[in-house]
Amino acid sequence: MTSYFNEMYQGSAVRAPYARLQDWMTAMPAELRQMKQAEAEALFRRIGITFAVYGEGGDPDRLIPFDMFPRVFSGAEWAKLDRGIKQRARALNAFLVDVYGRGEIVRAGRIPGRLVYLNEAYEKSVVGFVPPKGVYSHIVGIDLVRTGPDEFFVLEDNCRTPSGVSYMLENREIMMRMFPDLFRENRIEPVDSYPEILRRTLASVAPAKCDRDPTVVILTPGHFNSAYYEHSFLADLMGVELVEGQDLFVEGEFVFMRTTEGPRRVDVIYRRLDDAYIDPLCFRPDSMLGIPGLMDVYRSGGVSICSAPGAGVADDKAVYTYVPEMIRFYLGEEPILKNVPTWQCGKEDDCKYVLSNLKDLVVKEVHGSGGYGMLVGPKASADQVEMFRARITANPHNYIAQPTLALSTTPTFVAEGVAPRHVDLRPYCLVGERIELVPGGLTRVALTEGSLVVNSSQGGGVKDTWVLAE
Amino acid sequence: MLLSVDHVTRYFYDQPVRGVVQSHRLMPSQCAGQKLVTWKVSVSDGQMGGGFRDGAGDWVQGWTVLGPVNEITVRVTGQIETVDMAGVLRGHKELTPPEAYLRSTHPTEADAALAALADGLTPAQDALAAAHDISARVSDAIVYTSDTTNAHTTAAEALAQGTGVCQDQAHAVIAIARHIGLPARYVSGYLLVGVDGAAAEAAHAWAEVFISGLGWVGFDPANRCCPDDRYIRLGSGLDSPHAAMIRGIARGQGEESLDVSVTVQASQTQSQTQQ
Secondary structure, three states, X not given: OOOOOEOOEEOOEEOXXXXXXXXXXXXXXHHHHHHHHHHXXXXXXXXXXXXXXXXXXXXXXXXXXXXXXXXXXXXXXXXXXXXXXXXXXXXXXXXXXXXXXXXXHHHOOOOOHHHHHOOOOOOHHHOOOOOHHHOOXXXXXXXXXXXXXXXXXXXXXXXXXXXXXXXXXXXXXXXXXXXXXXXXXXXXXXOOOHHXXXXXXXXXXXXXXXXXXXXXXEEOXXXXXXXXXXXXXXXXXXXXXXXXXXXXXXXXOEEEEOOOOOOEEEOEEEEOOOHHHXXXXXXXXXXXXXXXOHHXXXXXXXXXXXXXXXXXXXXXXXXXXOHHHHHHHHHOOOOOOEEOOOEEOOOHHHHHHHHHXXXXXXXXXXXXXXXXXXXXXXXXOHHHHHHHHHHHHHOHHHEEEEEOOOOOEEEEEEOOEEEEEEEEEEOEEEEOOOEEEOOOOEEEEEOOOOOOOOOHHHOEEXXXXXXXXX | OEEEEEEEEEEEEEEEEEEEEXXXXXXXXXXXXXXXXXXXXXXXXXXXXXXXXOOOOOEEEEEEEEEEEEEEEEEEEEEEEEOOOOOEOOOOOOXXXXXXXXXXXXXXXXXXXHHHOOOOOOOOOOHHHHHHHHHHHHHHHOEEOOOOOOOOOOXXXXXXXOEEOHXXXXXXXXXXXXXXXXXXXXXXXXXXXXXXXXXXXOEEEEEEEEEOOOEEEEEEOOOOEOOOOOEEEEEEEOOOHHHOOEEEXXXXXXXXXXXXXXXXXXXXXXXXEEO
């Protein structure tokens, strides 16, 4: 029987960051809790924050369940996470500039060239380009799990367009509205500066040819996209235009946006669209979502694209294994946050080990995301295990495996009252002229008892995440 | 050899289009054996956009045309001094690592028949000999025949029918080379079509294979040779679409048709025109 670290308790004693929540929890009668939960749901509905789930069908306007029990970090705990996350974001960006440049890390034999240059996410079309301020990934979402008081592991890095930050902001907003007392009794670091810092970060990477106050836009695939709410929410909070591909066009050396007052030049595009779709001239010719000619403008310094095309090669699950090596190579530092030990099925020995230990491992697709195409060995049926065995054998390079981590739990409101449920954390690190991290992030919680899968697409919920001021 | 090029591409739209965006690879490579005398690219009613040298050393130039237009003419004229480098690409500055050219693409996917053409080759012992063999085997297996394939034909399809043009032969060389672990890429350019009846057109394509110790070496299965001073190298890519001389998209409903003419002439004495 695995034991799990409960972030609120140490034995029967309440850990310091949660001290005041103990009274709050015990003082809340069941009726009040149900009333508040209904109120929270009504608020989320009114705001319109919903999340369509790929491949599940059903109600596209489904709410992600919100759990009112906050997840709390002490100032000291956060200080370490803050350093570790920023360190990682710096190293990932240094790696990207390097592998699209001289590839020193490959030449030095610290990462296999094949893993980088044969990677589907390696974008040949940007080789030789250094984006403004040397930043490829401007919003780095780093997924963390905790296994003990001082034990944190990075589960994966998201260097392209990590989503979910609107939940970080909305969860806080709603908690403050429903429980104003809690925010008087606890000194909680604010997160509401995120949109302004994001805007500043994006403006700070304006292209070489921009000689004025940069115009920033958010490029969305459109309202059918599952994260459309977030795109419009962030545009709103930053005070920038939300555009679709058809609203933008290339003329001469620049990109313009159609407005009621005529064309307006655009300097920075925060795109929430995959590389393959942003320019049909350069990438998928069948894409109706992109802007023809965008890449030529980008590469000649007429517009910035965030995240930079090609950033995905740094967050690939096979490349992930080498992030600690990147930190040592580029920064000359020891990694502050640990990687989860990872077996690459593409390596013969690793594959052998994985196939004979499937029942104990978590298996993931190298390019998968959202908890799809994943096997949690200890929870899987014999059929599922055999299905994965066949898949791995057929295409070993497509899979990695990790030990089943003993994810920490935090108290969570459930039908019977309060019970521990497993959580992870995704903070959003912003990288531009400066590197900044809002104290907080998105805590996802596996609402099903015993479940270790926190993805919203697999029945996960969200919580407000507190960082206490020291 | 002093070569003169006149390359005209006309686009016709049956209804006026609102605008056109193009991306060109129409500048000769900066490498040993190619010295520009004059070179000019023009686009009718076009506004020159951003240009840059990419990781493979090609000059990529954006153009836009503001509509409504029914017709666009892209014209390349120039003179260039060439020297026979025996197919070896020298003095060419590029950053993209050869390994990046091991990735296969749809038109260069090696099926069992293409893989079988690699039987008995020993690239580990002599990569250059292996590359020559690949090119020769492709010349035999895919006989140069016009109008039997189209722009979307894959190497595997061309081999299955046994005929194709330079694009298909180059794709096949690339597919086989990558299959045995040799980085390979598609090159687009011009060719002086000689009086000896060589099977090729003036707008030409061939393959380059990376030979450790030597660098990129060109192979032209269509003419059973390595590129010499009759060849003008423009750009490269993983396959034909990636190395296209002109890529473009029109905004609007108009159906597009195309007319291309390329003339490559050698210093007044020899000449050849292809329509």
